[in-house]
Amino acid sequence: MSTDPSLLLELAPVVEQLTDRHLATSKEWFPHELVPWGRASEAIAEPGWDEGLAPLPAGVRSSLFVNLLTEDNLPYYFNTIDRMFGSDGAWGTWARRWTAEEGRHSIVIRDYLTVTRMVDPVALERARMHQVSHGVVPEPPTVLDGLVYVALQELATRVAHRATGKLLDDRAGYDVMARVAADENLHHLFYRDLVSAALAIDPSSVVEAIERQVTDFEMPGTGIVDFEDHALAIARAGIYDLAIHHEQILVPVVLRHWGVEQLEGLTASAEAARARLVRRIERVGKAGRRMAERWAAQAQPVAVGA
Ligand SMILES: [Fe+2]
């Protein structure tokens, strides 16, 4: 991984500004206030769980499972960010604050799931042990790739948490997921605007990083047991799929906010990367629409189950 000390130094004042903006915007909140403790019972500690305890569409249960395990993987995200951006100065201050905020997400989601019994607690704990013991996380090749990845990933996570909360049909669950999604949104805005600042410094290198990251993008969660099956169930439930990735991430952020099509003065290699990037985004949109049409034609009701 290349750390590019001069770029980190040049962006440090922006990191400081954006951290100040973040601190002024974010509000303190307490996981325990969002958990419906009154729904807990002695039976939670007894062995045995079946899906009849909390009927849910399969994709919604998969999404809760994958989203929580992704939050559980925080030590490895911190590790990558710490190595990539460094522990000193404004970058280190931001990374530690971000880590402290992220820690709340697994606390609140796990407590909510334990109390409501929406996910098998034994399967969940075994999957957490597997996930954290292996520590699989994306390793972006450069600082710019890392910034682009987290900008896109925080927004993708916000979209997935929010959509999951809406499908729970439970006010307490809706509030938990909306609260977490609001944090992810502020994290996204931080990184999105940091990428904009990097674009003003070195547009060609940033465009090449965006192209690589859009091409390689995967929802966080690789490394989770049966991830492919869960990802398919999540897509079928309309929580996160290619069409959503295109409409809610790539178009508003890459094309509209970063305005990659309007950038001027790019090197020949960045021009080529931009052309590939724009084609790629179009292809993702088309594939997403085709998939949505195919699923609509099959018109299966979402199955209730595990
Ligand atoms: Fe999070």
Ligand SMILES: [Fe+2]
């Ligand atoms: Fe986040």
